[in-house]
Amino acid sequence: MKQFQYVITDPMGVHARPAGLLVKAAKTVDSTLTIAKANGKSAAATKLMAVMGLGIKQGETVTVTVEGGNEEANTAAMEKFFQDNL
Protein backbone atom coordinates (compact mmCIF):
# COMPACT_ATOMS: atom_id res chain seq x y z
CA MET A 1 0.00 0.00 0.00
CA LYS A 2 1.26 3.48 -0.85
CA GLN A 3 -0.07 6.89 0.14
CA PHE A 4 0.44 10.52 -0.72
CA GLN A 5 -1.03 13.76 0.48
CA TYR A 6 -2.13 16.65 -1.65
CA VAL A 7 -3.47 20.15 -0.96
CA ILE A 8 -6.30 21.08 -3.35
CA THR A 9 -5.51 24.30 -5.23
CA ASP A 10 -8.54 24.47 -7.55
CA PRO A 11 -10.55 27.49 -6.35
CA MET A 12 -13.78 25.51 -6.73
CA GLY A 13 -12.47 22.47 -4.85
CA VAL A 14 -13.20 18.98 -6.18
CA HIS A 15 -16.27 20.05 -8.15
CA ALA A 16 -18.11 18.02 -10.76
CA ARG A 17 -15.67 18.31 -13.62
CA PRO A 18 -12.39 17.40 -11.86
CA ALA A 19 -14.28 14.72 -9.89
CA GLY A 20 -15.36 13.26 -13.25
CA LEU A 21 -11.78 13.37 -14.53
CA LEU A 22 -10.56 11.72 -11.32
CA VAL A 23 -13.08 8.88 -11.62
CA LYS A 24 -12.09 8.35 -15.26
CA ALA A 25 -8.41 8.27 -14.34
CA ALA A 26 -9.01 5.99 -11.36
CA LYS A 27 -10.80 3.50 -13.56
CA THR A 28 -7.79 3.17 -15.84
CA VAL A 29 -5.33 1.98 -13.16
CA ASP A 30 -5.12 -1.51 -11.73
CA SER A 31 -4.86 -0.40 -8.07
CA THR A 32 -7.70 0.33 -5.68
CA LEU A 33 -7.69 4.07 -5.04
CA THR A 34 -9.21 5.71 -1.99
CA ILE A 35 -9.40 9.43 -1.36
CA ALA A 36 -9.74 10.58 2.27
CA LYS A 37 -10.27 13.94 3.92
CA ALA A 38 -8.57 15.13 7.10
CA ASN A 39 -11.80 14.42 9.03
CA GLY A 40 -11.57 10.72 8.14
CA LYS A 41 -14.36 10.66 5.53
CA SER A 42 -13.27 8.72 2.49
CA ALA A 43 -14.52 7.43 -0.84
CA ALA A 44 -13.44 5.02 -3.55
CA ALA A 45 -11.96 7.17 -6.31
CA THR A 46 -13.97 5.27 -8.94
CA LYS A 47 -17.31 6.42 -7.49
CA LEU A 48 -18.31 9.82 -8.85
CA MET A 49 -21.15 10.69 -6.51
CA ALA A 50 -19.22 9.50 -3.45
CA VAL A 51 -16.20 11.61 -4.44
CA MET A 52 -18.41 14.67 -5.02
CA GLY A 53 -20.18 13.87 -1.76
CA LEU A 54 -16.94 14.46 0.15
CA GLY A 55 -17.31 18.16 -0.70
CA ILE A 56 -13.55 18.77 -0.81
CA LYS A 57 -12.68 22.45 -0.92
CA GLN A 58 -9.67 24.50 -1.99
CA GLY A 59 -6.88 24.39 0.62
CA GLU A 60 -8.00 21.05 2.06
CA THR A 61 -5.45 18.28 2.40
CA VAL A 62 -6.51 14.90 1.03
CA THR A 63 -4.78 11.56 1.48
CA VAL A 64 -4.81 9.25 -1.50
CA THR A 65 -4.22 5.55 -0.84
CA VAL A 66 -3.08 3.24 -3.65
CA GLU A 67 -3.50 -0.45 -2.99
CA GLY A 68 -2.72 -3.52 -5.10
CA GLY A 69 -1.54 -3.67 -8.71
CA ASN A 70 1.46 -1.63 -9.78
CA GLU A 71 1.47 0.66 -6.75
CA GLU A 72 4.68 2.46 -7.65
CA ALA A 73 3.64 3.57 -11.12
CA ASN A 74 0.02 4.25 -10.20
CA THR A 75 1.01 6.44 -7.25
CA ALA A 76 3.28 8.50 -9.50
CA ALA A 77 0.54 8.78 -12.14
CA MET A 78 -2.07 9.85 -9.60
CA GLU A 79 0.25 12.41 -7.99
CA LYS A 80 0.76 13.94 -11.40
CA PHE A 81 -2.98 13.82 -12.06
CA PHE A 82 -3.71 15.74 -8.85
CA GLN A 83 -1.03 18.33 -9.59
CA ASP A 84 -2.32 18.88 -13.12
CA ASN A 85 -6.04 18.91 -12.39
CA LEU A 86 -6.77 19.72 -8.78
Added chain:
Amino acid sequence: MQVATGKSILNGIAIGPLRIYRKVEAQTCQTSSLTPAQEWERFETARVSAGEQLARLYEKALEEVGEDNAAIFEIHQMMLEDEDYLDAVRSIIETQGATAEYAASVTGENFSAAFAAMEDEYMRARAADVKDISRRVVNVLTGQEDGSSQDDQPVILVADDLTPSETVQLDKSKLLGFITRYGSSNSHTAILARTMNIPALIGVDFDESWDGQLAVLDGYNHCVYIDPAQELLSAMTEKRQSDLKQEALLQSLKKKANVTLDGREIKVYANIGSGGDVGLVLQNDAQGIGLFRSEFLYLDSQDFPSEDYQFAVYKRVAETMAGKRVIIRTLDIGADKQAAYFGLDREENPALGYRAIRICLTRKDIFKTQLRAILRASAFGAISVMFPMVISLREVRDAKEILEECKNELRAQGTAIGDLEIGIMIETPAAVMIADELAEEVDFFSLGTNDLTQYTLAIDRQNPRLDTFYDAHHPAVLRMIQHTVEAGHRHGCWVGLCGELGADQTLTETFLRMGLDELSVSPSAILPLRKKIRSLDLSRTEPAGRKSES
Protein backbone atom coordinates in the same frame (compact mmCIF):
# COMPACT_ATOMS: atom_id res chain seq x y z
CA MET B 1 -48.96 46.28 -12.52
CA GLN B 2 -47.49 43.72 -10.15
CA VAL B 3 -43.86 43.56 -8.98
CA ALA B 4 -42.06 40.45 -7.75
CA THR B 5 -38.47 40.24 -6.59
CA GLY B 6 -35.80 37.57 -6.82
CA LYS B 7 -32.08 37.22 -7.27
CA SER B 8 -30.63 38.30 -10.57
CA ILE B 9 -28.16 36.07 -12.44
CA LEU B 10 -27.26 38.55 -15.12
CA ASN B 11 -27.54 42.32 -15.43
CA GLY B 12 -29.88 42.80 -18.30
CA ILE B 13 -33.45 43.43 -19.30
CA ALA B 14 -35.93 41.15 -21.02
CA ILE B 15 -39.34 42.28 -22.24
CA GLY B 16 -42.03 39.91 -23.47
CA PRO B 17 -44.88 37.59 -22.54
CA LEU B 18 -44.43 35.19 -19.64
CA ARG B 19 -44.90 31.48 -20.24
CA ILE B 20 -45.14 29.02 -17.41
CA TYR B 21 -43.14 25.92 -18.23
CA ARG B 22 -44.94 22.78 -17.17
CA LYS B 23 -42.95 19.67 -16.75
CA VAL B 24 -44.65 16.55 -17.91
CA GLU B 25 -44.41 14.45 -14.78
CA ALA B 26 -44.35 10.81 -15.65
CA GLN B 27 -46.90 8.62 -13.95
CA THR B 28 -44.97 5.88 -12.27
CA CYS B 29 -46.40 2.70 -10.92
CA GLN B 30 -44.71 1.38 -7.81
CA THR B 31 -45.24 -2.36 -7.89
CA SER B 32 -44.16 -4.43 -10.82
CA SER B 33 -45.82 -7.43 -12.32
CA LEU B 34 -42.51 -8.47 -13.87
CA THR B 35 -39.62 -10.26 -12.17
CA PRO B 36 -36.81 -8.15 -10.67
CA ALA B 37 -34.44 -9.45 -13.36
CA GLN B 38 -36.82 -8.20 -16.09
CA GLU B 39 -37.22 -4.82 -14.38
CA TRP B 40 -33.45 -4.48 -14.11
CA GLU B 41 -33.20 -5.31 -17.81
CA ARG B 42 -35.74 -2.53 -18.54
CA PHE B 43 -33.72 -0.11 -16.41
CA GLU B 44 -30.46 -0.98 -18.16
CA THR B 45 -31.98 -0.51 -21.61
CA ALA B 46 -33.43 2.86 -20.60
CA ARG B 47 -30.14 3.88 -19.03
CA VAL B 48 -28.25 3.22 -22.25
CA SER B 49 -30.68 5.27 -24.30
CA ALA B 50 -30.59 8.09 -21.70
CA GLY B 51 -26.80 8.00 -22.06
CA GLU B 52 -27.17 8.39 -25.82
CA GLN B 53 -29.47 11.38 -25.35
CA LEU B 54 -26.88 12.95 -23.07
CA ALA B 55 -24.14 12.39 -25.62
CA ARG B 56 -26.24 14.28 -28.19
CA LEU B 57 -26.94 17.05 -25.69
CA TYR B 58 -23.22 17.32 -25.03
CA GLU B 59 -22.63 17.92 -28.74
CA LYS B 60 -25.36 20.59 -28.83
CA ALA B 61 -24.00 22.33 -25.74
CA LEU B 62 -20.46 22.15 -27.08
CA GLU B 63 -21.53 24.20 -30.06
CA GLU B 64 -23.71 26.65 -28.17
CA VAL B 65 -21.95 27.28 -24.86
CA GLY B 66 -18.46 25.86 -25.20
CA GLU B 67 -16.54 22.95 -23.75
CA ASP B 68 -16.41 24.14 -20.13
CA ASN B 69 -20.17 24.44 -19.88
CA ALA B 70 -20.91 21.36 -21.93
CA ALA B 71 -18.86 19.26 -19.51
CA ILE B 72 -21.87 18.91 -17.22
CA PHE B 73 -23.50 16.52 -19.69
CA GLU B 74 -20.42 14.35 -19.64
CA ILE B 75 -20.73 14.36 -15.85
CA HIS B 76 -24.38 13.37 -16.20
CA GLN B 77 -23.34 10.41 -18.30
CA MET B 78 -20.85 9.39 -15.65
CA MET B 79 -23.44 9.79 -12.92
CA LEU B 80 -25.57 7.30 -14.79
CA GLU B 81 -22.69 4.84 -14.53
CA ASP B 82 -22.03 5.47 -10.84
CA GLU B 83 -21.77 2.19 -8.91
CA ASP B 84 -23.52 3.50 -5.81
CA TYR B 85 -26.37 4.90 -7.85
CA LEU B 86 -26.84 1.65 -9.78
CA ASP B 87 -26.60 -0.45 -6.60
CA ALA B 88 -29.35 1.63 -5.01
CA VAL B 89 -31.65 1.24 -8.02
CA ARG B 90 -31.04 -2.51 -8.17
CA SER B 91 -31.67 -2.90 -4.47
CA ILE B 92 -35.05 -1.14 -4.66
CA ILE B 93 -36.07 -3.28 -7.61
CA GLU B 94 -35.02 -6.49 -5.88
CA THR B 95 -36.16 -5.91 -2.30
CA GLN B 96 -39.37 -4.03 -3.02
CA GLY B 97 -40.44 -5.75 -6.22
CA ALA B 98 -40.61 -2.22 -7.65
CA THR B 99 -40.77 -1.05 -11.25
CA ALA B 100 -37.62 0.34 -12.87
CA GLU B 101 -39.12 3.83 -13.12
CA TYR B 102 -40.12 3.86 -9.45
CA ALA B 103 -36.65 2.68 -8.37
CA ALA B 104 -34.90 5.29 -10.55
CA SER B 105 -37.13 8.07 -9.33
CA VAL B 106 -36.73 7.20 -5.62
CA THR B 107 -32.96 6.79 -5.99
CA GLY B 108 -32.79 10.19 -7.69
CA GLU B 109 -34.69 11.76 -4.79
CA ASN B 110 -32.46 10.07 -2.20
CA PHE B 111 -29.16 11.04 -3.79
CA SER B 112 -30.41 14.51 -4.50
CA ALA B 113 -31.41 14.92 -0.83
CA ALA B 114 -27.88 13.91 0.22
CA PHE B 115 -26.39 16.64 -1.99
CA ALA B 116 -29.00 19.16 -0.86
CA ALA B 117 -27.89 18.59 2.76
CA MET B 118 -24.23 19.42 2.06
CA GLU B 119 -22.52 22.45 3.55
CA ASP B 120 -20.99 23.64 0.33
CA GLU B 121 -23.30 25.81 -1.77
CA TYR B 122 -21.85 24.48 -5.00
CA MET B 123 -22.46 20.87 -3.98
CA ARG B 124 -25.99 21.68 -2.83
CA ALA B 125 -26.63 22.89 -6.35
CA ARG B 126 -25.66 19.42 -7.65
CA ALA B 127 -28.90 18.03 -6.21
CA ALA B 128 -30.64 19.21 -9.40
CA ASP B 129 -28.17 17.27 -11.55
CA VAL B 130 -28.94 13.97 -9.83
CA LYS B 131 -32.69 14.55 -10.20
CA ASP B 132 -32.16 15.48 -13.81
CA ILE B 133 -30.51 12.18 -14.76
CA SER B 134 -33.13 10.10 -12.91
CA ARG B 135 -35.95 11.99 -14.61
CA ARG B 136 -34.32 11.31 -17.94
CA VAL B 137 -34.28 7.56 -17.35
CA VAL B 138 -37.88 7.63 -16.08
CA ASN B 139 -38.97 9.52 -19.19
CA VAL B 140 -37.39 6.92 -21.42
CA LEU B 141 -39.10 4.16 -19.44
CA THR B 142 -42.53 5.77 -19.63
CA GLY B 143 -42.12 6.94 -23.23
CA GLN B 144 -42.29 10.67 -22.41
CA GLU B 145 -40.91 13.16 -24.88
CA ASP B 146 -37.62 14.71 -23.92
CA GLY B 147 -38.34 18.27 -22.82
CA SER B 148 -41.51 20.31 -23.17
CA SER B 149 -42.91 21.95 -26.25
CA GLN B 150 -41.96 25.59 -26.73
CA ASP B 151 -44.02 28.48 -28.02
CA ASP B 152 -43.56 29.87 -31.50
CA GLN B 153 -43.05 33.39 -30.23
CA PRO B 154 -40.19 34.50 -27.97
CA VAL B 155 -41.15 34.35 -24.28
CA ILE B 156 -39.80 34.81 -20.78
CA LEU B 157 -39.93 31.32 -19.39
CA VAL B 158 -41.22 30.78 -15.84
CA ALA B 159 -40.55 27.49 -14.04
CA ASP B 160 -40.14 25.98 -10.58
CA ASP B 161 -36.68 24.94 -11.58
CA LEU B 162 -34.87 24.26 -14.83
CA THR B 163 -32.36 21.49 -15.12
CA PRO B 164 -29.18 22.09 -17.14
CA SER B 165 -30.44 19.80 -19.86
CA GLU B 166 -33.73 21.68 -20.11
CA THR B 167 -31.82 24.94 -20.31
CA VAL B 168 -29.66 23.73 -23.17
CA GLN B 169 -32.55 22.10 -25.04
CA LEU B 170 -34.50 25.36 -25.18
CA ASP B 171 -34.47 27.12 -28.49
CA LYS B 172 -32.50 30.27 -27.71
CA SER B 173 -34.14 32.33 -30.44
CA LYS B 174 -37.46 31.89 -28.61
CA LEU B 175 -36.05 32.59 -25.15
CA LEU B 176 -35.92 36.18 -23.87
CA GLY B 177 -35.17 35.38 -20.26
CA PHE B 178 -36.14 33.03 -17.54
CA ILE B 179 -37.51 33.11 -14.03
CA THR B 180 -37.37 30.23 -11.56
CA ARG B 181 -38.74 29.66 -8.10
CA TYR B 182 -35.78 27.54 -6.94
CA GLY B 183 -32.16 27.12 -7.97
CA SER B 184 -29.03 28.90 -6.86
CA SER B 185 -26.71 31.39 -8.51
CA ASN B 186 -24.17 28.56 -8.51
CA SER B 187 -26.28 26.08 -10.40
CA HIS B 188 -25.24 25.00 -13.84
CA THR B 189 -28.42 26.52 -15.16
CA ALA B 190 -27.35 29.90 -13.79
CA ILE B 191 -23.90 29.44 -15.25
CA LEU B 192 -25.39 28.54 -18.62
CA ALA B 193 -27.64 31.60 -18.47
CA ARG B 194 -24.62 33.81 -17.94
CA THR B 195 -22.73 32.15 -20.77
CA MET B 196 -25.67 32.45 -23.13
CA ASN B 197 -26.17 36.03 -21.94
CA ILE B 198 -29.84 35.56 -21.07
CA PRO B 199 -31.32 37.68 -18.25
CA ALA B 200 -32.54 35.41 -15.46
CA LEU B 201 -34.07 35.73 -12.01
CA ILE B 202 -34.12 32.99 -9.41
CA GLY B 203 -36.00 32.71 -6.13
CA VAL B 204 -39.16 34.30 -7.52
CA ASP B 205 -42.50 33.38 -5.98
CA PHE B 206 -44.80 33.34 -9.02
CA ASP B 207 -48.37 32.18 -9.52
CA GLU B 208 -50.32 30.59 -12.34
CA SER B 209 -52.06 33.84 -13.27
CA TRP B 210 -48.80 35.14 -14.75
CA ASP B 211 -49.04 32.84 -17.74
CA GLY B 212 -49.34 34.83 -20.95
CA GLN B 213 -49.03 38.27 -19.36
CA LEU B 214 -46.63 40.90 -20.64
CA ALA B 215 -43.67 41.42 -18.29
CA VAL B 216 -40.38 43.24 -17.88
CA LEU B 217 -37.57 41.28 -16.27
CA ASP B 218 -35.20 43.84 -14.76
CA GLY B 219 -31.96 42.04 -13.92
CA TYR B 220 -30.32 45.25 -12.65
CA ASN B 221 -32.90 45.66 -9.91
CA HIS B 222 -33.58 41.99 -9.25
CA CYS B 223 -37.26 42.21 -10.04
CA VAL B 224 -39.94 41.47 -12.59
CA TYR B 225 -42.88 43.73 -13.47
CA ILE B 226 -46.01 41.93 -14.59
CA ASP B 227 -48.38 43.91 -16.80
CA PRO B 228 -46.04 46.95 -16.57
CA ALA B 229 -47.34 50.52 -16.69
CA GLN B 230 -46.80 52.23 -20.04
CA GLU B 231 -44.19 54.67 -18.69
CA LEU B 232 -42.11 51.91 -17.14
CA LEU B 233 -42.40 49.85 -20.29
CA SER B 234 -41.04 52.61 -22.51
CA ALA B 235 -38.25 53.46 -20.06
CA MET B 236 -37.21 49.80 -19.94
CA THR B 237 -37.42 49.41 -23.70
CA GLU B 238 -35.08 52.34 -24.04
CA LYS B 239 -32.70 50.88 -21.46
CA ARG B 240 -32.77 47.57 -23.26
CA GLN B 241 -31.89 49.27 -26.56
CA SER B 242 -28.97 51.11 -24.99
CA ASP B 243 -27.78 47.86 -23.36
CA LEU B 244 -27.77 46.15 -26.73
CA LYS B 245 -25.81 48.99 -28.27
CA GLN B 246 -23.31 48.99 -25.41
CA GLU B 247 -22.93 45.23 -25.61
CA ALA B 248 -22.30 45.29 -29.35
CA LEU B 249 -19.78 48.06 -28.94
CA LEU B 250 -17.90 46.32 -26.17
CA GLN B 251 -17.83 43.07 -28.08
CA SER B 252 -16.43 44.94 -31.05
CA LEU B 253 -13.61 46.24 -28.84
CA LYS B 254 -12.33 42.78 -28.07
CA LYS B 255 -8.95 42.07 -29.67
CA LYS B 256 -8.58 45.75 -30.68
CA ALA B 257 -5.53 47.77 -29.66
CA ASN B 258 -5.90 50.32 -26.87
CA VAL B 259 -4.88 53.29 -28.86
CA THR B 260 -6.18 56.85 -28.95
CA LEU B 261 -7.40 58.44 -32.19
CA ASP B 262 -4.01 60.13 -32.61
CA GLY B 263 -2.11 56.89 -32.11
CA ARG B 264 -1.01 56.91 -28.48
CA GLU B 265 -1.06 53.39 -27.04
CA ILE B 266 -1.56 52.36 -23.43
CA LYS B 267 -1.79 48.90 -21.88
CA VAL B 268 -4.93 47.92 -20.02
CA TYR B 269 -4.40 45.23 -17.39
CA ALA B 270 -6.67 43.70 -14.76
CA ASN B 271 -6.53 43.67 -10.95
CA ILE B 272 -7.43 40.33 -9.42
CA GLY B 273 -7.88 39.12 -5.86
CA SER B 274 -7.95 35.36 -6.34
CA GLY B 275 -6.91 32.66 -8.77
CA GLY B 276 -10.53 32.18 -9.79
CA ASP B 277 -10.77 35.70 -11.23
CA VAL B 278 -8.56 34.77 -14.17
CA GLY B 279 -11.65 33.73 -16.15
CA LEU B 280 -12.99 37.26 -15.89
CA VAL B 281 -9.63 38.67 -17.01
CA LEU B 282 -9.71 36.61 -20.19
CA GLN B 283 -13.41 37.22 -20.78
CA ASN B 284 -12.79 40.96 -20.77
CA ASP B 285 -9.76 40.61 -22.98
CA ALA B 286 -7.21 42.28 -20.65
CA GLN B 287 -3.63 42.39 -21.90
CA GLY B 288 -2.27 41.13 -18.61
CA ILE B 289 -2.68 41.14 -14.86
CA GLY B 290 -1.39 44.40 -13.42
CA LEU B 291 -2.05 43.54 -9.81
CA PHE B 292 -2.44 40.05 -8.40
CA ARG B 293 -3.24 40.61 -4.72
CA SER B 294 -1.44 37.63 -3.22
CA GLU B 295 -2.74 38.32 0.29
CA PHE B 296 -5.97 36.43 -0.39
CA LEU B 297 -3.87 33.25 -0.14
CA TYR B 298 -3.00 34.25 3.39
CA LEU B 299 -6.37 35.67 4.43
CA ASP B 300 -8.23 32.52 3.32
CA SER B 301 -5.91 30.19 5.25
CA GLN B 302 -5.79 29.07 8.86
CA ASP B 303 -2.00 28.97 8.80
CA PHE B 304 0.86 30.23 6.61
CA PRO B 305 0.25 28.84 3.08
CA SER B 306 3.05 26.49 2.04
CA GLU B 307 5.50 27.10 -0.80
CA ASP B 308 4.03 24.24 -2.84
CA TYR B 309 0.49 25.50 -2.42
CA GLN B 310 1.42 29.04 -3.45
CA PHE B 311 3.49 27.73 -6.34
CA ALA B 312 0.52 25.76 -7.67
CA VAL B 313 -1.75 28.83 -7.53
CA TYR B 314 0.79 31.17 -9.20
CA LYS B 315 1.68 28.56 -11.81
CA ARG B 316 -1.94 28.05 -12.74
CA VAL B 317 -2.50 31.79 -13.20
CA ALA B 318 0.70 32.13 -15.25
CA GLU B 319 -0.24 29.20 -17.47
CA THR B 320 -3.80 30.39 -17.96
CA MET B 321 -2.60 33.85 -18.98
CA ALA B 322 -0.41 32.11 -21.58
CA GLY B 323 2.55 34.43 -21.85
CA LYS B 324 0.73 37.64 -20.93
CA ARG B 325 2.31 39.58 -18.06
CA VAL B 326 1.21 38.65 -14.53
CA ILE B 327 2.36 41.02 -11.80
CA ILE B 328 2.25 39.37 -8.40
CA ARG B 329 2.31 41.81 -5.51
CA THR B 330 4.02 40.24 -2.54
CA LEU B 331 2.17 39.94 0.73
CA ASP B 332 0.42 43.21 1.63
CA ILE B 333 -1.02 42.36 5.01
CA GLY B 334 -1.53 44.51 8.11
CA ALA B 335 -3.65 47.65 8.55
CA ASP B 336 -7.19 46.72 7.39
CA LYS B 337 -6.13 43.22 6.22
CA GLN B 338 -5.51 40.89 9.17
CA ALA B 339 -4.98 37.14 9.61
CA ALA B 340 -4.97 35.83 13.19
CA TYR B 341 -2.06 33.39 12.79
CA PHE B 342 0.34 36.27 12.03
CA GLY B 343 -0.11 37.23 15.68
CA LEU B 344 0.16 40.94 14.90
CA ASP B 345 -0.25 43.35 17.80
CA ARG B 346 -3.09 45.83 17.89
CA GLU B 347 -1.81 49.19 16.76
CA GLU B 348 -2.81 52.76 17.50
CA ASN B 349 -2.22 53.71 13.89
CA PRO B 350 -2.36 50.61 11.70
CA ALA B 351 -2.21 52.44 8.35
CA LEU B 352 1.14 53.82 9.46
CA GLY B 353 2.13 50.61 11.17
CA TYR B 354 3.67 47.19 10.79
CA ARG B 355 2.47 46.07 7.37
CA ALA B 356 3.39 44.86 3.89
CA ILE B 357 7.12 45.01 3.06
CA ARG B 358 7.84 45.96 6.67
CA ILE B 359 6.59 42.56 7.81
CA CYS B 360 8.31 40.77 4.95
CA LEU B 361 11.73 42.28 5.65
CA THR B 362 11.58 41.43 9.36
CA ARG B 363 9.96 38.00 8.92
CA LYS B 364 12.31 36.73 6.26
CA ASP B 365 11.01 33.15 6.57
CA ILE B 366 7.50 34.16 5.45
CA PHE B 367 8.90 36.35 2.67
CA LYS B 368 11.23 33.68 1.31
CA THR B 369 8.46 31.07 1.14
CA GLN B 370 6.47 33.38 -1.10
CA LEU B 371 9.41 34.51 -3.23
CA ARG B 372 10.48 30.91 -3.87
CA ALA B 373 6.93 30.03 -4.96
CA ILE B 374 6.85 33.04 -7.31
CA LEU B 375 10.28 32.23 -8.75
CA ARG B 376 9.34 28.61 -9.41
CA ALA B 377 6.11 29.72 -11.12
CA SER B 378 8.06 32.18 -13.28
CA ALA B 379 9.24 29.23 -15.38
CA PHE B 380 5.63 28.78 -16.56
CA GLY B 381 4.73 32.27 -17.81
CA ALA B 382 5.59 35.96 -17.81
CA ILE B 383 5.59 36.65 -14.08
CA SER B 384 6.75 39.90 -12.49
CA VAL B 385 7.16 40.49 -8.78
CA MET B 386 6.14 43.75 -7.10
CA PHE B 387 6.91 44.97 -3.59
CA PRO B 388 4.31 47.09 -1.75
CA MET B 389 4.58 50.07 0.67
CA VAL B 390 8.14 51.05 -0.18
CA ILE B 391 9.56 54.22 1.42
CA SER B 392 13.30 53.83 1.01
CA LEU B 393 16.07 52.66 -1.27
CA ARG B 394 17.34 50.33 1.44
CA GLU B 395 14.07 48.39 1.52
CA VAL B 396 14.20 47.79 -2.22
CA ARG B 397 17.82 46.69 -2.05
CA ASP B 398 17.12 44.37 0.89
CA ALA B 399 14.11 42.83 -0.84
CA LYS B 400 16.12 42.31 -4.02
CA GLU B 401 18.92 40.72 -2.02
CA ILE B 402 16.50 38.22 -0.46
CA LEU B 403 15.07 37.53 -3.92
CA GLU B 404 18.59 36.88 -5.19
CA GLU B 405 19.22 34.55 -2.26
CA CYS B 406 16.10 32.55 -3.18
CA LYS B 407 17.16 32.42 -6.83
CA ASN B 408 20.55 31.01 -5.87
CA GLU B 409 19.02 28.40 -3.59
CA LEU B 410 16.64 27.26 -6.32
CA ARG B 411 19.36 27.20 -8.96
CA ALA B 412 21.54 25.11 -6.65
CA GLN B 413 18.66 22.61 -6.44
CA GLY B 414 18.41 22.61 -10.22
CA THR B 415 14.94 24.20 -10.19
CA ALA B 416 13.98 26.12 -13.32
CA ILE B 417 13.19 29.82 -13.01
CA GLY B 418 12.13 32.24 -15.72
CA ASP B 419 13.04 35.83 -16.43
CA LEU B 420 11.40 37.94 -13.81
CA GLU B 421 10.76 41.68 -13.90
CA ILE B 422 10.99 43.47 -10.57
CA GLY B 423 8.77 46.40 -9.70
CA ILE B 424 7.56 48.38 -6.73
CA MET B 425 4.31 50.00 -5.73
CA ILE B 426 4.54 53.77 -5.52
CA GLU B 427 2.02 54.51 -2.80
CA THR B 428 3.81 56.69 -0.29
CA PRO B 429 4.82 60.34 -0.76
CA ALA B 430 8.34 59.29 0.28
CA ALA B 431 8.60 56.89 -2.67
CA VAL B 432 7.37 59.62 -5.03
CA MET B 433 10.00 62.06 -3.81
CA ILE B 434 12.86 59.58 -4.29
CA ALA B 435 11.42 58.03 -7.46
CA ASP B 436 14.56 58.92 -9.43
CA GLU B 437 16.74 56.81 -7.15
CA LEU B 438 14.20 53.98 -6.89
CA ALA B 439 13.85 53.81 -10.68
CA GLU B 440 17.52 52.86 -10.93
CA GLU B 441 16.80 49.73 -8.90
CA VAL B 442 13.72 48.30 -10.63
CA ASP B 443 12.09 47.57 -14.00
CA PHE B 444 8.73 49.19 -13.32
CA PHE B 445 6.60 51.29 -10.99
CA SER B 446 2.93 50.82 -10.28
CA LEU B 447 1.08 53.68 -8.61
CA GLY B 448 -1.22 52.59 -5.82
CA THR B 449 -3.49 55.58 -5.77
CA ASN B 450 -5.67 54.49 -2.84
CA ASP B 451 -2.85 54.56 -0.31
CA LEU B 452 -1.04 57.36 -2.09
CA THR B 453 -4.12 59.55 -1.71
CA GLN B 454 -4.59 58.57 1.92
CA TYR B 455 -0.98 59.35 2.82
CA THR B 456 -0.73 62.51 0.73
CA LEU B 457 -3.95 64.03 2.05
CA ALA B 458 -3.53 62.59 5.59
CA ILE B 459 -7.05 61.19 5.34
CA ASP B 460 -7.95 57.81 6.80
CA ARG B 461 -9.72 55.79 4.09
CA GLN B 462 -11.68 53.85 6.69
CA ASN B 463 -13.24 56.91 8.33
CA PRO B 464 -16.58 57.78 6.70
CA ARG B 465 -16.72 61.16 8.44
CA LEU B 466 -13.83 62.32 6.28
CA ASP B 467 -15.64 61.67 3.01
CA THR B 468 -16.36 65.36 2.46
CA PHE B 469 -12.65 66.18 2.74
CA TYR B 470 -11.48 63.32 0.55
CA ASP B 471 -10.75 64.43 -2.99
CA ALA B 472 -9.38 61.73 -5.25
CA HIS B 473 -8.64 64.38 -7.90
CA HIS B 474 -6.66 66.58 -5.53
CA PRO B 475 -3.93 68.38 -7.50
CA ALA B 476 -1.34 67.17 -4.97
CA VAL B 477 -2.13 63.55 -5.84
CA LEU B 478 -2.16 64.21 -9.60
CA ARG B 479 1.21 65.99 -9.37
CA MET B 480 2.62 63.05 -7.42
CA ILE B 481 1.55 60.78 -10.28
CA GLN B 482 3.06 63.12 -12.88
CA HIS B 483 6.33 63.30 -10.95
CA THR B 484 6.51 59.51 -10.68
CA VAL B 485 5.93 58.99 -14.41
CA GLU B 486 8.63 61.50 -15.33
CA ALA B 487 11.16 60.10 -12.86
CA GLY B 488 10.48 56.54 -13.99
CA HIS B 489 10.87 57.37 -17.67
CA ARG B 490 14.11 59.30 -17.04
CA HIS B 491 15.64 56.04 -15.82
CA GLY B 492 14.12 53.57 -18.28
CA CYS B 493 11.42 52.33 -15.94
CA TRP B 494 7.88 51.82 -17.27
CA VAL B 495 5.11 53.24 -15.10
CA GLY B 496 1.62 51.88 -14.50
CA LEU B 497 -1.24 52.65 -12.16
CA CYS B 498 -3.29 50.02 -10.33
CA GLY B 499 -5.40 52.00 -7.87
CA GLU B 500 -9.08 52.76 -8.13
CA LEU B 501 -8.36 56.00 -9.98
CA GLY B 502 -7.38 53.95 -13.03
CA ALA B 503 -11.05 53.23 -13.77
CA ASP B 504 -12.07 56.87 -13.31
CA GLN B 505 -12.85 57.88 -16.89
CA THR B 506 -12.77 61.59 -16.10
CA LEU B 507 -9.03 61.13 -15.57
CA THR B 508 -8.22 58.81 -18.48
CA GLU B 509 -7.18 61.67 -20.75
CA THR B 510 -5.07 63.24 -17.99
CA PHE B 511 -3.28 59.92 -17.41
CA LEU B 512 -2.57 59.48 -21.10
CA ARG B 513 -1.18 62.99 -21.31
CA MET B 514 1.00 62.31 -18.29
CA GLY B 515 2.52 59.42 -20.22
CA LEU B 516 1.43 56.47 -18.08
CA ASP B 517 2.29 53.20 -19.81
CA GLU B 518 -0.36 51.00 -18.24
CA LEU B 519 -3.64 51.17 -16.33
CA SER B 520 -4.76 48.21 -14.26
CA VAL B 521 -8.43 48.07 -13.25
CA SER B 522 -11.00 45.55 -12.06
CA PRO B 523 -12.10 43.15 -14.84
CA SER B 524 -15.56 44.72 -15.22
CA ALA B 525 -14.01 48.15 -15.83
CA ILE B 526 -11.72 47.00 -18.65
CA LEU B 527 -14.00 47.26 -21.68
CA PRO B 528 -15.54 50.64 -20.73
CA LEU B 529 -12.04 52.00 -20.14
CA ARG B 530 -10.82 50.72 -23.49
CA LYS B 531 -13.77 52.32 -25.20
CA LYS B 532 -12.86 55.61 -23.53
CA ILE B 533 -9.22 55.36 -24.60
CA ARG B 534 -10.16 54.71 -28.21
CA SER B 535 -12.42 57.77 -28.22
CA LEU B 536 -9.73 60.23 -27.09
CA ASP B 537 -7.66 62.47 -29.32
CA LEU B 538 -4.62 63.89 -27.55
CA SER B 539 -3.61 66.04 -30.50
CA ARG B 540 -6.54 68.29 -29.73
CA THR B 541 -6.13 71.04 -27.16
CA GLU B 542 -6.32 69.98 -23.57
CA PRO B 543 -9.65 70.63 -21.87
CA ALA B 544 -9.41 73.87 -19.89
CA GLY B 545 -10.32 72.34 -16.53
CA ARG B 546 -7.38 69.96 -16.46
CA LYS B 547 -4.61 72.41 -17.25
CA SER B 548 -4.67 74.21 -13.94
CA GLU B 549 -4.33 70.94 -12.08
CA SER B 550 -1.19 69.54 -13.60
